[in-house]
Amino acid sequence: MNTPQSDHIPQEAFDWYDEYAHGLIDRRTFMKKLGGLAALGFSMTVLTGALLPNYAQAEQVSFNDDDIKATYQVFDSPDGHGSGKGYLVVPTNTQGKLPVVLVVHENRGLNPYVKDVARRLAKAGFIAFAPDALHPLGGYPGNDDEGRAMQRTLDRTKIQNDFVAAAHFLKAHPNSNGKLGAVGFCFGGYIVNYLAAVDSNLLTAGVPFYGTPASESLHKNIKAPLMIQLAELDKRVNATWPEYEQSLKSNNVDYTMHMYEGANHGFHNDSTGRYDEKNAELAWQRTLAFFNNHLS
Template identity: 25%
Template sequence: MDTTSNWIEIQGGDGRFDAYLALPRGGRGPGIVLLQEIFGVNSHIRNVADQYAADGYVVLAPDLFWRQGARIELGYDDADWQRAVELKNATDVALAQQDIGHTVRALRALPGVQGKVGAIGYCFGGLLAYHAAANGQVDVATAYYGGGIQNQLARAAQVRVPLQLHFGALDAHIPADAVARIATAFDDNDAVEIHVYDQAQHGFNCNHRASYQQRAAAQAHGNTLLFLGEHL
């Protein structure tokens, strides 16, 4: 990919934390805050950051587990899954939202960022992208298989920015009735669009997982680029 990447440091409210920065060719473009799965800013998330940088965006992926250890990076075997769940359960979601706010400010301050800033999140990061939209921290948000959004629908009325949600029809973690409840909560919000991909499971975008489905990942990436292109 024709991109440049490195880690930078961000000043948070209660300490400093790292974030992975991926720049497009020429170093300039709209900004994206990329929000990790429960596995940290691992090679998959860095690859996604590089991908969107190649698409023309300045991408910043904050290390949201920094309070438990800097740059924790996990894979997808059973032991790492167990550790990832422990890290997620130990993470204060309110503090993570504060970290996202600091990341957005740091991204907007970069000389190469032109125009608006969006958020894209995966799994746990998908839930956080939803919160970022409800908090008004970003100008647009996209959430891939955001676990737990169905339990946070009291915030639906607070979403006043364009929001795009991606789900797999075979996601055992986010069943069809949960997606239906989410859709109902946004019935009257024309700025929210929901995509459900046939034969796709949880994590369908991650080519490091057995659940990866290339067709769904390609469709979702295309839908995301169209959405971002319209709103950023």
């Protein structure tokens, strides 16, 4: 019997990974569920290789690219953990004031995929800054499992305040044109929704990828246009959309929602089998066009 390829892995496996990645089941339960697929001819090597991240696959823009310069920057966060740290990437071939974009990671710290997203933005002409919520604990530890466990130990309100501080830090960059965008994935998508809602004057435009909304009591503050990126198979996040959409309509928010057919939660992350190249590229081109339209 031939070993099934990753694109033939049952949808249940992707759903179990989503549950595991968001703390709804532990690793032991996740691996046990995957083991149950052995009867269908799947080896654990194929399953884990498709579902767990391989960051060697996620580099689209090298940190050595001559068109960008990447450094780490520390910023003050008095209402958060005191200080924060992030990955700042600036274009080297563009002069004058530039739009700035905050890049917000998933629920596991600043991993290589999110750093690459920041480099992609700088390559496209934006100043990009990707903070690491795990800075108070020494930073992203090098693997997602440990990073996810570390992030769960941090106070959520302080994390949110760290990202607010990071947004102010980036907006005040000497080469900023004063217009701030934000893009985030999963937990980062939530943070983008939160930044838009916590302060009407903070964001100029936001693109949350498969992120849940901020508290409804804050929705009245949203003034920035939003591009909502959702995955058709992402039942957990999509369940929050109808109510959020009604709230956005009630508050006259300028928003667009794109639902990506056949895509899983995390479809933009090119380090796992959830990656959907066609939908990811479409979503990214829409993101760049949205930022160019609102931030230039």
